[in-house]
Amino acid sequence: MLLTAIGLMVVAAALAGPVPIILARARWPARSPVVALTLWQSIALAGGLSMIGSLLAFALIPFGGDLPGGIRSLAARLGAGTLPAGTTFTSVLILCGALILGSHLLLNLAATFFRASRQQRRHHHLIGLLSHPLPSRPGTRVIDHDAPVAYCLPGATRSATVLSLGLIRLLDEDQLRGVIEHERAHLLQQHHLVLLAFKSWHSALPWFPIANRAENAVALLVEMLADDRARRVVPDRTLATAIALVGSAHQVDPLGTDVVPGDGPDHPFDLVTPRVRRLIAPPLPLPRPVAAAVLGCSAALLMLPTLLLFAA
Numbered sequence: 038m039l040l041t042a043i044g045l046m047v048v049a050a051a052l053a054g055p056v057p058i059i060l061a062r063a064r065w066p067a068r069s070p071v072v073a074l075t076l077w078q079s080i081a082l083a084g085g086l087s088m089i090g091s092l093l094a095f096a097l098i099p100f101g102g103d104l105p106g107g108i109r110s111l112a113a114r115l116g117a118g119t120l121p122a123g124t125t126f127t128s129v130l131i132l133c134g135a136l137i138l139g140s141h142l143l144l145n146l147a148a149t150f151f152r153a154s155r156q157q158r159r160h161h162h163l164i165g166l167l168s169h170p171l172p173s174r175p176g177t178r179v180i181d182h183d184a185p186v187a188y189c190l191p192g193a194t195r196s197a198t199v200l201s202l203g204l205i206r207l208l209d210e211d212q213l214r215g216v217i218e219h220e221r222a223h224l225l226q227q228h229h230l231v232l233l234a235f236k237s238w239h240s241a242l243p244w245f246p247i248a249n250r251a252e253n254a255v256a257l258l259v260e261m262l263a264d265d266r267a268r269r270v271v272p273d274r275t276l277a278t279a280i281a282l283v284g285s286a287h288q289v290d291p292l293g294t295d296v297v298p299g300d301g302p303d304h305p306f307d308l309v310t311p312r313v314r315r316l317i318a319p320p321l322p323l324p325r326p327v328a329a330a331v332l333g334c335s336a337a338l339l340m341l342p343t344l345l346l347f348a349a
Contacts, residue, residue, distance in 0.1 A: 052084035096132030284309030
């Protein structure tokens with residue numbers, strides 16, 4: 038069990054520092070955003086499991102030689118009100134830390150999704166009152182606002198793409214079609230769920246710089262994924278022009294709500310310049326063997342903490 042705990046601690050340290058730093062600085066994710074997003078999710082999940090698993094393995098050393106046996110022994114000892122020989126205050130403290138950390142992450146995730154759902158319902162209500170449908174675009178609402186604004190509004194039972202009159206006046210027909218397709222891609226691909234998960238991680242560990250780095254990188258990747266879908270209906274330069282014209286307006290929320298992950302004040306970093314450059318000079322996609330290797334590493338990362346815990 039000691040070797041398992043040390044192994045998990047090494048994995049957790051690697052996934053908390055050097056691995057995400059290297060990935061955040063790499064240029065290849067722009068070539069294959071789907072592959073890079075898969076890897077980021079694997080790093081986040083494997084890092085959390087390794088961190089909690091390492092604490093749990095250290096704490097259960099006095100209770101047994103493997104995780105299942107240790108958990109059964111702990112349950113039996115708690116029921117009997119006794120502790121095995123060799124149990125120290127440090128072991129109990131580490132066990133409490135593992136339980137608290139796991140509970141904190143799960144409760145924060147639930148609270149983040151609950152708050153987002155409540156804000157989305159409020160925003161849908163406001164949109165229903167202050168906007169009108171765009172007849173030529175089902176599921177699209179128009180608000181009377183001078184700033185060029187476009188964003189998607191997800192919901193459990195209904196979703197909407199919201200445009201402003203300022204945007205419609207600013208863009209030509211092809212540019213507008215590209216922007217609408219971009220926002221529809223966010224809704225169809227459920228990007229808000231991915232972004233909320235990373236936002237939850239960041240809010241649960243605000244002192245953890247890698248969480249902020251991961252949230253920023255994932256926000257840019259989902260924008261690139263939406264761009265790739267919009268590129269199917271408009272030329273790259275047309276979409277790049279629309280993004281450049283509208284990009285700065287994504288900092289504006291005319292209804293005073295904050296429910297659009299990746300497009301609002303929670304993400305003040307530059308989401309425009311890298312996308313425009315990528316559209317003007319499109320990079321070659323990752324070769325298939327390289328993409329397959331990265332996806333294989335992602336799967337291995339997810340399996341590694343479980344194998345270490347249960348193979349002890």
